[in-house]
Amino acid sequence: MNFLSDDLFRFIKFALVGVLNTLMNWIIFFILNASGFYYLVANIISYSISTLNSYLWNSRWVFKYQGDNKKETTLKFIVLNIFGLVLNTIILFVLVDKLKLNKMVGLIITTAIVMIINYMINKFWVFRGTNS
Incomplete structure (x- = not known):
């Protein structure tokens, strides 16, 4: 495969992981909320679980990250997801x-x-140096 098709294929896998994580987040939220959890607590739990799931799938399947510094990569992924949540909220509000x-x-x-x-921040900052 050439560079463009590799990148397109990786982006499609990234999007698939994103869709599945969004569904996971919503399902966990609705189950917890229906079970009596306060909606903010349900949101924090569901978001945290889906973010962990996203990290696992993105690092192992999408970007196939094999770097030496997993702690740094994990921290970058968390920072990116907090940034994404804030950015998402601001754009939607506007x-x-x-x-x-x-x-x-x-x-x-x-x-x-x-x-x-x-995707771009994951590729060029979080999982920089990927072997895929």
Whole structure:
């Protein structure tokens, strides 16, 4: 495979992991919330579990990271996901409250923007030096 097709294939795998983690997050949240957990606690737990799952799939399957410094990579991944959450919230707020877009349209646009940024930061900062 040439560079472009390798990158496209990696991006598709990254997107698949993202979709599955989003579903995991929502399912865990709804189960915990329906079981009586306070919704903020349910959100923290579901987000944390899906972020861990995302790290495992991204490091082993998408980027096939084999670097020596796993602690640094893990910390970078956590920082990136906190940044992604903040960025996602800001973009969604601007699109819906300031530009008056429909919430679902805003969510779709926000997800696409953050997914691309998240992929690029994962590739060039979090999992830099990958062997795949």
